[in-house]
């Protein structure tokens with residue numbers, strides 16, 4: 001695939017000016033049926049809280065012994081530490097694993113018995129800020145709930161249609177560190193910071209610090225999505241694409257190898273993965289003709305059964321799979337990439 005900076009960037013949605021649900025639904029519809037990505041501004045997560053999470057993250061990754069980090073690993077529950085190269089988001093292309101380490105946290109405040117996340121062990125360096133970390137995760141969950149309501153409005157469904165099957169047991173806040181890496185020399189390297197992939201759940205909130213590298217595939221080209229002050233990058237995940245039979249796009253994205261000296265420094269990002277509940281079935285929903293009419297002519301062809309089946313297959317779902325659920329899709333993708 002070629003690189004391009006000529007294409008228009010993703011749109012920016014403001015939660016302040018879009019307090020009207022109808023308007024929010026329309027803007028979300030437009031973003032989700034085209035790139036599947038948008039910047040979200042005027043959300044309710046203050047900059048100081050985002051900065052604090054980045055401080056927690058850099059302290060953990062840069063000041064914890066490798067041996068101690070490895071004690072924090074719990075792949076079976078999708079929590080805790082994951083070492084450099086442990087994950088290969090694009091196994092078809094990358095042979096050595098992604099050049100990153102990460103740490104997954106659960107929705108710590110969850111009181112749900114039926115949808116309880118696994119219990120989390122805190123590394124020593126995070127303990128003093130456990131309360132702040134907990135409230136940051138809560139703020140991410142609340143923001144995702146607003147986005148899920150926006151998805152429902154966009155699709156002509158009742159406001160809490162999606163929210164009611166997202167209790168957060170599989171949600172994870174992921175702190176990610178891409179260690180310093182020299183700029184790539186000639187573009188032939190198959191090493192990558194995060195291989196091309198789509199996310200598995202309903203939506204993802206992504207906080208980037210100062211170092212770029214995130215790219216999204218738009219019309220066959222890789223487009224940079226640089227960090228924007230005060231903005232969260234939001235993207236649609238596979239579950240939402242499956243429910244909408246390909247109307248909403250769970251788009252491939254990646255974190256490229258550094259291209260400049262500035263990008264060669266440590267890169268930190270924080271992602272909140274919003275996942276459907278364990279038994280929620282991921283089958284196409286009935287979408288009203290009045291909604292389908294809004295699909296621009298130029299992308300109507302994406303509604304064909306053949307194209308949708310191809311998309312499902314590219315996301316690891318074999319033809320004829322019955323009863324795909326939130327839990328089964330998540331585990332299948334995690335097992336395929338580790």
Ligand SMILES: O=C(O)CCC(=O)C(=O)O
Pocket residue numbers: 176194199206208214253254255269270271
């Ligand atoms: O670190 C980033 O900017 C993107 C990470 C990502 O896409 C992911 O972990 O799913």
Ligand SMILES: [Fe+2]
Pocket residue numbers: 197198199204253
């Ligand atoms: Fe991703």
